[in-house]
Amino acid sequence: MALRVTVIGTGYLGATHAACMAECGFQVLGVDVDQGKVATLSQGQVPFYEPDLAELIQRNVSLGRLRFTTSMAEAAAFGDVHFLCVGTPQFPGGLGADLSQVHGAISELGPHLQRQCLVVGKSTVPVGTAERLVARLAELAPAGGDVELAWNPEFLREGYAVKDTLRPDRIVVGTRSSLAEKILRELYSVQLEDGVPFIATDLTTAELVKVAANSFLATKLSFINAMSEVCELTGANVTELAHALGYDQRIGKSYLKAGLGFGGGCLPKDIRAFMARAEELGVDQIVALLSEVDKINLRSRSRMIDLARQQCGGDVSGKRIGVFGAAFKPRSDDVRDSPALSVAVELQSQGAAVCIYDPAANANAQALFPSLEYAACAVDAASGADLLLHMTEWDEFRALDPEELSGVVQSKRIVDGRNALDAEKWRLAGWSFRALGAANAGQAP
Numbered sequence: 001m002a003l004r005v006t007v008i009g010t011g012y013l014g015a016t017h018a019a020c021m022a023e024c025g026f027q028v029l030g031v032d033v034d035q036g037k038v039a040t041l042s043q044g045q046v047p048f049y050e051p052d053l054a055e056l057i058q059r060n061v062s063l064g065r066l067r068f069t070t071s072m073a074e075a076a077a078f079g080d081v082h083f084l085c086v087g088t089p090q091f092p093g094g095l096g097a098d099l100s101q102v103h104g105a106i107s108e109l110g111p112h113l114q115r116q117c118l119v120v121g122k123s124t125v126p127v128g129t130a131e132r133l134v135a136r137l138a139e140l141a142p143a144g145g146d147v148e149l150a151w152n153p154e155f156l157r158e159g160y161a162v163k164d165t166l167r168p169d170r171i172v173v174g175t176r177s178s179l180a181e182k183i184l185r186e187l188y189s190v191q192l193e194d195g196v197p198f199i200a201t202d203l204t205t206a207e208l209v210k211v212a213a214n215s216f217l218a219t220k221l222s223f224i225n226a227m228s229e230v231c232e233l234t235g236a237n238v239t240e241l242a243h244a245l246g247y248d249q250r251i252g253k254s255y256l257k258a259g260l261g262f263g264g265g266c267l268p269k270d271i272r273a274f275m276a277r278a279e280e281l282g283v284d285q286i287v288a289l290l291s292e293v294d295k296i297n298l299r300s301r302s303r304m305i306d307l308a309r310q311q312c313g314g315d316v317s318g319k320r321i322g323v324f325g326a327a328f329k330p331r332s333d334d335v336r337d338s339p340a341l342s343v344a345v346e347l348q349s350q351g352a353a354v355c356i357y358d359p360a361a362n363a364n365a366q367a368l369f370p371s372l373e374y375a376a377c378a379v380d381a382a383s384g385a386d387l388l389l390h391m392t393e394w395d396e397f398r399a400l401d402p403e404e405l406s407g408v409v410q411s412k413r414i415v416d417g418r419n420a421l422d423a424e425k426w427r428l429a430g431w432s433f434r435a436l437g438a439a440n441a442g443q444a445p
Contacts, residue, residue: 005188006031006079008105010041010068012161012265012334013122014085016053018068020165021083022060024190030068031075038068049333049360058444076112081183083152084121086242086265090269094410097126097273106133109134112138112425113147118183121151123400124270126277130174150175150184151203153210158264159331166190174206211274213379218271220255221262228437229303233247237436239419258437259337259418260391261300263328268337270295281313298437304343304389304417306432309350311387311413317351320410324378324400325392326365333360340391341365343417346370359382359394379408388414390421397421402429 003026005020010032018030032038040047044058060066069075073242075082086101090210092120102123109119119137121130123136133315134149141147151174171188182201185192192198201209224245237259238255241375246253262268271290321344328338335341340356348354348371354366361373377379378397380407382388390397398420404410414426416435426433 003183004024005029005081005083005187006070006075007083007085007121008032008109009084009086010034010037010073010087011087012048012050012158012188012443014083015041015057015166016050016156016161017057017067017085017122018084018314019053019060020162021165022063022066024067024187026187027387028060028066029075029078030066031072032068033070035070038070041068045443050092050161051159055161058144066374067243072108073112076109076114076117076379077406077417079120081117081187082109082117084119085154086123086125088123088125088269088273089265090272094276095272096276097124097269099125099129099254102129102133103136106136107140110137110147111142113137113141113143115143116146117148118180119149119333119342120184121149122154123399124153124266124273125207126273127204127207127211128277132407134176134203139318144156148175148177148180150180151206152184152204155210158329158334168196168226170199172199172201172206172209174201174203175201180417182262188311191356201322202244203317211270211277213269214267215257215286215293216276218262218267219289219293220299221257224256224258225261225300228376229299230436232245239435241437249385257419259300259393259407259420260343260405260436261297262302263337263339265336268297292430301342303436304339304415305346305350306390307415307436308343308347308387308389311415311434312352313353316347316387318353319351319386320353320355320384321347322381322383322388322409323354323356324358324381324388324397325394326356327361327392330392330394331360333358335361335362338392339417341369343389343391345369350374355381355383355385358392359396361392379405383408386413390414390416391417393418393420404428404430406430 005021005026006029007014010030018028024030042136044061046054061309088097091098128213130151173184231238242256275287323344344354357375412431423433
C-alpha cells in the first residue's frame with residue numbers, strides 16, 4: 001500500500017512541499033488552522049507569489065491527489081507520514097526562534113496518533129529541539145513507541161521552491177531507525193532515481209545542517225559586501241573582484257554578489273537563532289562571527305542610504321526618489337526584512353518622497369508601509385524623480401531603457417544597489433551612475 005502523506009502548516013514551505021509530494025504521486029493532505037488559507041488552496045489558488053506553484057497545486061487538486069483540511073484528527077487518521085512545516089519566526093525583541101508553532105503542532109497531532117506512523121520535522125529549529133519532541137510525542141501519542149520522529153531540513157530558495165523540492169541539491173534526513181530511513185527513501189524515490197544525493201544521519205546533525213548552511217551563505221554574502229567597501233575606498237571594482245574569486249574551486253561563484261545584502265524570512269532570523277543557541281551552549285566564537293556577519297549585512301543598507309544622499313547633494317529632504325524593487329529578492333513577493341524597504345523607509349524619514357514599484361510585491365509592501373507611494377510600473381515610479389535606486393534584481397529592471405526613462409525623470413541619476421545593471425549603457429545615455437563597490441562609476445561622459 002502506497003504511503004499517504006500529511007503536511008502540517010501550509011505556508012510557503014508547507015504548500016510547496018504538499019504540492020511536490022502530490023506531484024511525485026502520493027496522496028497528500030495539507031493541514032492548517034487558517035480556514036481561509038485552506039479554502040484558498042482547496043480552490044487551487046496560492047496566497048503568495050511563487051513561480052510554477054499555483055499550476056502544480058491546481059493540477060494535483062484536480063487529479064484528487066491533493067486536498068486540504070483544518071482537522072488534525074482527520075490528518076492523523078489519514079497519514080502514514082506527517083511533515084511538520086510550521087513557522088519558527090524570530091522572537092520579537094530577541095534573537096531566538098519562537099518554537100510555539102512547532103510545539104503546538106505536536107501537541108495537537110500527538111493525541112490523535114493511534115497507529116504506527118512517522119513524524120518528520122522540516123522546520124528550521126535550534127539544535128536539540130528534535131530530541132525534546134521525541135519525548136513529547138512519547139507522552140502524547142496513544143500508539144506510543146510506534147510513532148517515530150525524524151528530521152528532514154528544507155533548503156528552498158524563494159523563487160525556485162518547486163525546482164528545489166523536485167530536484168534538490170541533496171536530501172538530508174536525521175533518523176533514529178533503519179525503518180524511518182527506509183520510509184524517507186521511499187518518499188523521495190523520484191528524486192533518488194534522478195541522482196539526487198541522499199545523506200542519512202542522526203537527528204542533531206540534520207538540525208545543524210540547515211543552520212550551518214544558512215550561516216555559511218550569510219557569511220559569504222557579508223564577506224563580499226565588506227570587500228565592496230574596500231573597493232569603494234581603493235578604486236577597485238567589486239564585481240570584477242568577485243568574478244576572479246569565483247574561479248577558485250575552493251570558493252565558488254555563488255553568493256559572491258555584492259550589494260544591499262540579504263533579507264527575507266529565513267537567512268536573517270536563522271543566523272540570529274543560531275547565535276542565541278550557540279550562546280546557550282557557550283560557543284562564543286560562533287556568536288562573535290555571526291554577530292559581525294549580521295552587522296556587515298545591515299551596514300550595506302546604510303551605505304546605500306549614504307550613496308543616495310551623496311547623489312542628492314548631501315540631503316534627500318524634499319527630493320523625489322524612485323525605487324525599483326520592494327521584495328527582498330526577485331521571483332518573490334516576500335517583503336520580510338527587505339533591504340529595499342528598509343532603505344526606502346529610512347529615506348522617507350529623512351524627508352524624501354519615495355515611490356516604489358515591484359513586479360510582485362507592491363501589495364505586501366503597501367500593507368506594511370502604507371505611507372510610501374507605490375507605482376503600477378517602473379516608468380511611473382521614475383516619473384519626476386531626482387534619483388532612482390535599483391534595489392531588487394528583477395530581470396524587468398535590467399531590461400529598462402535609460403533613454404526612455406530620461407524623458408520622465410527630473411534628474412538623470414541612478415544608484416545600483418545590486419550591481420546588476422549595465423553601467424556603460426546608462427552612462428552613454430547621459431546618466432550619473434553609481435553602484436555599491438565601484439568607487440569611480442559616477443559621472444556620465
